[in-house]
Amino acid sequence: MEPHPRDPGRAAWALPCLLLLALPGVDAQAGQGFTLQQPQAKVTVTAGDNLTLICTVSGIAGPGSVMWLKGWGSGNKTVYDQNNADPSSRVTAAVPGSDTNFTIHIRNVQPEDMGTYYCVKFVKGAFGADEVFKHGSGTEVTVQAKPSPPLVSGPEQRARPNDSVPFTCTTGGFFPDKIDVKWFKNDNSMTAQQPQVTQSRMKTYNMSSTAQVTLQKDDARSQITCEVTHPTLRAPLRGSFQLSRVLRVPPSVKMRAEPSPAEVNKTVAFTCLLKEFYPANVSISWLENGIEIKGQNLSGPREVSRGLFELSSRVEVQATEEKNGSTITCRVVHDGQAPANDSAVLLISNPTLGGLSNEFQINKDDMLIYIVVGVVCTVLALLVAAILYLIRTKQIKGKSSPSARLHEPEKSSEATTQESDPNNLTYADLNFEKERKSIRRMVEMSQQSEYACIQSNQAPNGDDNLTYADLDMVHLSKAPKRPAPRPEEAGSEYASVQITRK
Numbered sequence: 147m148e149p150h151p152r153d154p155g156r157a158a159w160a161l162p163c164l165l166l167l168a169l170p171g172v173d174a175q176a177g178q179g180f181t182l183q184q185p186q187a188k189v190t191v192t193a194g195d196n197l198t199l200i201c202t203v204s205g206i207a208g209p210g211s212v213m214w215l216k217g218w219g220s221g222n223k224t225v226y227d228q229n230n231a232d233p234s235s236r237v238t239a240a241v242p243g244s245d246t247n248f249t250i251h252i253r254n255v256q257p258e259d260m261g262t263y264y265c266v267k268f269v270k271g272a273f274g275a276d277e278v279f280k281h282g283s284g285t286e287v288t289v290q291a292k293p294s295p296p297l298v299s300g301p302e303q304r305a306r307p308n309d310s311v312p313f314t315c316t317t318g319g320f321f322p323d324k325i326d327v328k329w330f331k332n333d334n335s336m337t338a339q340q341p342q343v344t345q346s347r348m349k350t351y352n353m354s355s356t357a358q359v360t361l362q363k364d365d366a367r368s369q370i371t372c373e374v375t376h377p378t379l380r381a382p383l384r385g386s387f388q389l390s391r392v393l394r395v396p397p398s399v400k401m402r403a404e405p406s407p408a409e410v411n412k413t414v415a416f417t418c419l420l421k422e423f424y425p426a427n428v429s430i431s432w433l434e435n436g437i438e439i440k441g442q443n444l445s446g447p448r449e450v451s452r453g454l455f456e457l458s459s460r461v462e463v464q465a466t467e468e469k470n471g472s473t474i475t476c477r478v479v480h481d482g483q484a485p486a487n488d489s490a491v492l493l494i495s496n497p498t499l500g501g502l503s504n505e506f507q508i509n510k511d512d513m514l515i516y517i518v519v520g521v522v523c524t525v526l527a528l529l530v531a532a533i534l535y536l537i538r539t540k541q542i543k544g545k546s547s548p549s550a551r552l553h554e555p556e557k558s559s560e561a562t563t564q565e566s567d568p569n570n571l572t573y574a575d576l577n578f579e580k581e582r583k584s585i586r587r588m589v590e591m592s593q594q595s596e597y598a599c600i601q602s603n604q605a606p607n608g609d610d611n612l613t614y615a616d617l618d619m620v621h622l623s624k625a626p627k628r629p630a631p632r633p634e635e636a637g638s639e640y641a642s643v644q645i646t647r648k
């Protein structure tokens with residue numbers, strides 16, 4: 147006798163139950179009045195929670211255990227065996243040792259626990275094998291499962307700005323299959339294809355959604371987000387992806403030579419400026435006519451706007467004549483890509499046509515020569531000036547003597563001949579005081595004064611005038627006594643010379 151699992155025959159169980167209770171210990175008529183109740187038709191449980199499956203029996207049956215099976219027919223699995231309970235199992239009896247209550251707990255239910263569970267009473271058959279005696283109508287267990295945190299994946303290779311790149315958001319292990327997906331770039335929502343929901347082997351569902359993103363140059367700091375909504379979730383789950391992981395902005399490479407053209411033997415600085423690149427890993431090498439030379443970084447790559455980097459490197463080259471026309475190249479390998487380069491030609495200005503700057507540039511040796519020549523010239527100029535001065539002062543003396551010449555011609559001859567006469571020869575250095583009146587007074591008082599009339603070039607204009615007469619070699623002759631001098635012409639001055647007499 148094999149009762150159909152889907153036919154519980156619930157209406158019929160009450161009476162045999164009462165009969166069994168009324169007639170205990172009826173072994174001979176095993177099976178009569180035995181009933182088995184599995185009251186739950188459907189149970190929904192959230193993954194991770196505990197599940198309770200209820201099964202009670204009454205009445206008497208032959209020997210044989212009560213078990214819980216998951217599934218029926220081929221592929222059934224024993225979940226619990228009354229006589230063979232595994233204490234380490236997730237499945238435990240709710241009332242251990244009970245003969246009538248075979249309710250079980252299943253801890254930490256997982257999606258794979260989903261299925262229909264049957265409570266089954268076995269009895270030993272004729273050949274000692276277990277035979278199904280009675281079973282419940284089955285409890286359909288549904289495990290509601292939350293989706294796993296969404297994962298966003300991008301392309302394997304980096305991509306440049308303006309490339310359209312697919313991103314995929316996946317989540318799995320959820321139940322039921324109803325799920326909603328939204329995409330955002332930073333905070334702006336994006337359009338995407340309908341999510342693809344597939345059944346996974348664990349009776350749960352997996353979801354995959356793809357969105358195309360067109361990269362921008364300033365996306366180094368952008369992120370895209372996939373947001374998943376599911377009935378099991380109180381708040382949406384999010385997964386995100388930094389676009390810096392897939393963005394590659396190649397540098398612009400610009401070379402500059404300073405100065406250009408350069409003068410011979412001067413140092414020329416070549417600067418290679420790498421602008422707006424991402425990521426930062428870049429290597430620079432310098433070539434002179436294709437042969438590597440050593441450069442120097444002005445700084446490490448530094449972050450400028452929008453997460454992009456900038457770097458400048460520099461190399462100095464001695465502008466020797468034979469290097470005229472050399473090509474200096476800055477070669478840049480960015481992020482393992484094909485090298486980019488920029489070049490500049492070393493130009494040396496022609497020394498003869500080299501421009502004004504060349505002639506004004508005086509080096510140290512030249513400077514010494516200029517100094518020596520300058521000193522010599524200055525000394526010569528001073529000498530010439532001194533000679534001219536001497537000549538001129540002599541001429542001036544020649545000219546100025548006529549003012550005293552009044553008496554000179556006749557007296558110079560007397561000076562030599564009348565040397566013996568002490569009254570005859572007098573040398574005077576005449577210093578005219580401005581106090582003319584006192585002189586006059588003196589002249590008037592002393593009858594022994596001699597008078598010399600000196601013609602001055604300029605008429606004295608007033609009492610403040612001071613006149614010096616240097617009467618070198620003026621020969622004064624003894625003049626006969628004269629009355630007090632009469633007023634003279636305006637241009638005259640009087641000097642009184644005291645002559646000592648022996």
Ligand SMILES: *[C@@H]1O[C@H](CO)[C@@H](O)[C@H](O)[C@H]1NC(C)=O
Nearest residue numbers: 215218219220221222223278
């Ligand atoms: C359970 O499966 C075994 C074989 O795996 C089968 O022999 C047995 O009849 C099945 N039991 C039920 C109740 O379907």
Ligand SMILES: *[C@@H]1O[C@H](CO)[C@@H](O)[C@H](O)[C@H]1NC(C)=O
Nearest residue numbers: 294317318319345346347352
């Ligand atoms: C479903 O997603 C899980 C991760 O969430 C993954 O391990 C599993 O392989 C996926 N199954 C299928 C059929 O895609």
Ligand SMILES: *[C@@H]1O[C@H](CO)[C@@H](O)[C@H](O)[C@H]1NC(C)=O
Nearest residue numbers: 409410411412465466467497
């Ligand atoms: C440049 O330097 C070289 C070697 O140092 C020297 O022979 C040459 O004369 C220099 N030329 C000039 C214009 O200074």
Ligand SMILES: *[C@@H]1O[C@H](CO)[C@@H](O)[C@H](O)[C@H]1NC(C)=O
Nearest residue numbers: 428429430441442443447459
């Ligand atoms: C300069 O920096 C670049 C990139 O970081 C590197 O490849 C290069 O070797 C550095 N050069 C020097 C001289 O440090």
Ligand SMILES: *[C@@H]1O[C@H](CO)[C@@H](O)[C@H](O)[C@H]1NC(C)=O
Nearest residue numbers: 433436475477485486487488
């Ligand atoms: C520089 O780049 C050009 C292509 O842009 C290439 O043809 C040339 O060989 C490169 N030169 C060097 C020295 O790498």
Ligand SMILES: *[C@@H]1O[C@H](CO)[C@@H](O)[C@H](O)[C@H]1NC(C)=O
Nearest residue numbers: 467470471493494495496497
């Ligand atoms: C260097 O080359 C340029 C052109 O190739 C030329 O005009 C200039 O005169 C040269 N300079 C020297 C110093 O030879």
